[in-house]
Amino acid sequence: MKNMNGTRENGMKIAVSRAIAFGAAAALLLMSGCKTEEDYKKERIAKAQEQFESVRKRDLPADKVLTLHDCIKLAMEHNMDIKIQNMEKDAATNMLWAEILGMLPDLTVTNNFTTRSNQPGSSSKAVEQGGETYDYSTSQDKNINNLSVDLAFSLLDFGLAFFNSQQGHDRVLMKQRQIERLRQNLTLDVVRAYFKVAAAQRAVDITNNLLLQCRNHSEVIDRLEKKKMITPFRAFEEKNRLLTMEKRLTNYTRVYENSCVELRALLGVYPSVNIIVDDTILDKDPVMELPEIELLEQMAILKRPELYEIDIQRHINILECRKTLLMMLPNVQVYMDLVNNNNSFLYYQTWWELAIRAAYNALKTPQHLARYMAYSDQADIEKVRSFAQAITVMSQVRIAKADIASSRQKYELNRRENRNYSEHLKKEQSKKAVRGTVSELELDHLRMAVAETEIERLLALGACHISYYRLLNSIGVENLDPATQEALKKELEAGARRAEKELARARAEYEKKQAEAENARIARLLFDEGMKKQSGNQLLAASEYYRRAAQKGNASAMFCLGKLYWSGKGVKQDYAEAVRWFKAAAEGGNVEAMVVLGWVYYRGLGDGKIVAVDLKRSRKYYQLAVDNGDDRAYYWLGAVCYELKDYETAMASFKKAARIRPDSALFIDKSSSEQKSIRNSRALAMVRVGCMYREGTGGEGVNYAKAKDWFEQAAKLGDPSAMNNLSMMYAVGDGVQKDPALSEEWFKKYQEAAAKQ
Numbered sequence: 001m002k003n004m005n006g007t008r009e010n011g012m013k014i015a016v017s018r019a020i021a022f023g024a025a026a027a028l029l030l031m032s033g034c035k036t037e038e039d040y041k042k043e044r045i046a047k048a049q050e051q052f053e054s055v056r057k058r059d060l061p062a063d064k065v066l067t068l069h070d071c072i073k074l075a076m077e078h079n080m081d082i083k084i085q086n087m088e089k090d091a092a093t094n095m096l097w098a099e100i101l102g103m104l105p106d107l108t109v110t111n112n113f114t115t116r117s118n119q120p121g122s123s124s125k126a127v128e129q130g131g132e133t134y135d136y137s138t139s140q141d142k143n144i145n146n147l148s149v150d151l152a153f154s155l156l157d158f159g160l161a162f163f164n165s166q167q168g169h170d171r172v173l174m175k176q177r178q179i180e181r182l183r184q185n186l187t188l189d190v191v192r193a194y195f196k197v198a199a200a201q202r203a204v205d206i207t208n209n210l211l212l213q214c215r216n217h218s219e220v221i222d223r224l225e226k227k228k229m230i231t232p233f234r235a236f237e238e239k240n241r242l243l244t245m246e247k248r249l250t251n252y253t254r255v256y257e258n259s260c261v262e263l264r265a266l267l268g269v270y271p272s273v274n275i276i277v278d279d280t281i282l283d284k285d286p287v288m289e290l291p292e293i294e295l296l297e298q299m300a301i302l303k304r305p306e307l308y309e310i311d312i313q314r315h316i317n318i319l320e321c322r323k324t325l326l327m328m329l330p331n332v333q334v335y336m337d338l339v340n341n342n343n344s345f346l347y348y349q350t351w352w353e354l355a356i357r358a359a360y361n362a363l364k365t366p367q368h369l370a371r372y373m374a375y376s377d378q379a380d381i382e383k384v385r386s387f388a389q390a391i392t393v394m395s396q397v398r399i400a401k402a403d404i405a406s407s408r409q410k411y412e413l414n415r416r417e418n419r420n421y422s423e424h425l426k427k428e429q430s431k432k433a434v435r436g437t438v439s440e441l442e443l444d445h446l447r448m449a450v451a452e453t454e455i456e457r458l459l460a461l462g463a464c465h466i467s468y469y470r471l472l473n474s475i476g477v478e479n480l481d482p483a484t485q486e487a488l489k490k491e492l493e494a495g496a497r498r499a500e501k502e503l504a505r506a507r508a509e510y511e512k513k514q515a516e517a518e519n520a521r522i523a524r525l526l527f528d529e530g531m532k533k534q535s536g537n538q539l540l541a542a543s544e545y546y547r548r549a550a551q552k553g554n555a556s557a558m559f560c561l562g563k564l565y566w567s568g569k570g571v572k573q574d575y576a577e578a579v580r581w582f583k584a585a586a587e588g589g590n591v592e593a594m595v596v597l598g599w600v601y602y603r604g605l606g607d608g609k610i611v612a613v614d615l616k617r618s619r620k621y622y623q624l625a626v627d628n629g630d631d632r633a634y635y636w637l638g639a640v641c642y643e644l645k646d647y648e649t650a651m652a653s654f655k656k657a658a659r660i661r662p663d664s665a666l667f668i669d670k671s672s673s674e675q676k677s678i679r680n681s682r683a684l685a686m687v688r689v690g691c692m693y694r695e696g697t698g699g700e701g702v703n704y705a706k707a708k709d710w711f712e713q714a715a716k717l718g719d720p721s722a723m724n725n726l727s728m729m730y731a732v733g734d735g736v737q738k739d740p741a742l743s744e745e746w747f748k749k750y751q752e753a754a755a756k757q
Contacts, residue, residue, distance in 0.1 A: 107150070558582075683722065
């Protein structure tokens, strides 16, 4: 015992030391994960230096002339927003695959291996003399391996994962549209900055020459004033004119610097890098062959990514509605468990089980309904938002088109102004008259005016190019060349043809329904007139009205016409023709015709020459009758199924026929004879149920107590056969105690009831 206590103490010490070591390791881990404010400052300093060096590496080759295509390409490569959107798209794609893989069932595999030496750890002796020594038990294998494989499949989880995967796919598509729109907006920003730089670059070249001329003119004016060739007042005015022009020219230089800063930011290069753009694009006027504004608006509605985004978001909300409906259903889970144990002492070493569990949280139903309504409303909102966005897009296209017209008009005015100044300068220079210094000064003023109008023309030309790209941006396309326009036209025409086909189909369906409604209305009038003629005993006229109504699809008229042929009233008796009209009426949904056909095929007609007995067809028509709400057909459906030896369906049908309540719709507005017939059918059904319990057919075995109960219910309704069956049960003692007196009493009741029928 002492050895055992020592072993326990050592075990406790080892356990305590392990717990302390584990706690210390956990504390160190937690402390290592904490950051102070100083840690964040150091981290920010390191990142700032790293980011600064990364930006400095983004440089351009010296003296490289950038084209518009080069600028757009650099912007797309360096733009961080696009990179972030692409990363988010990759993340959405990975999430999509995660949702797809989430449809797989849960599979858990565990393998436990246990080994033991089967050697005694201690032993003990009985205190009493002669007592036995207790030893360890070895009734177990030394090495035991227990393998367990569990497979769990949840219909709810599978359904939710399926809808989540669909939403994930939509989010990937939405992210693609967002990236597409971001690239379009970035392209427009680059184009705007590029043409500003190109025009300002040209302007700076011209400005430098003009500034040099201004300084030279100032010196000339000073000399002329000293020589008194011009008055001081004239010299003052000339100098002011030069200063005003110098201010305007200096402003062009500032515009160039600002435009370069904007372009550098868009290209993602170092802020101080030198930029030279290809300004030869300003040597020719832009060619803009644009279609009509209505076609441009249609193109924009077709191509703008924002409209696709709204449509995708609406579908995501619709999927949320479907997920909510799915969550209203019971959560059905299927489990399969396989266990293998190599312990030879176990009776069952390998076994498996299959289980199905369904859970339903009824208290969550109101929440799910509210959630469904919320997402349904959101889907409707997205539909309205799509329409509102389409209107906005159309407005943007019109504004962009108007901006093109305005910029072209402004450019044309600047071009004409520059041409007038240039022509005037040429004329003045071509004069052969001898000019003095003052006249040369006037020519220099004219040259500076020509240069200034040239700069204004270049700026206006750049604005024309920018307005064209703004229109492309508002439409959502890269260009509007003839090939692109033709492709968009074909796409729009194909959509219009599809819409026209859909409209034509809807129109044809509407017209068909209208025609059917009109035929039904006329057929009803004809049928009503036939009923009036029949009530007036004008059977021939009634048959004609019924025939005309039947030709227009009135099933009630078909049935009434069939009854006339059956009875030979108003027409020549013809059972085959009657059956033909009954079939047409049944196909048209007339329940009475279904019941009649069920009876005809149950009994046959004309010794089988007109209609042969066909229990399967009889069952078909009786089943159609009960499916269309005629509970009276349940009895005959049970009778047919009984003869077909489908006892379970027969039992169920007889019970349904027997349970027709007196306050049911079948008794409303019925004559006393019809109500009596329904009660008799109920009683007959009760008797058939009692007989099947007595026979043991119907899938529930022999049950005399239930048979007696059903017979007694039928007897209360006055059925003689039920009374006779009860008399036989008491006479023989089937399930009841034999009672001759009670048997005789029921037999007398049977005779009295039978005599009344």
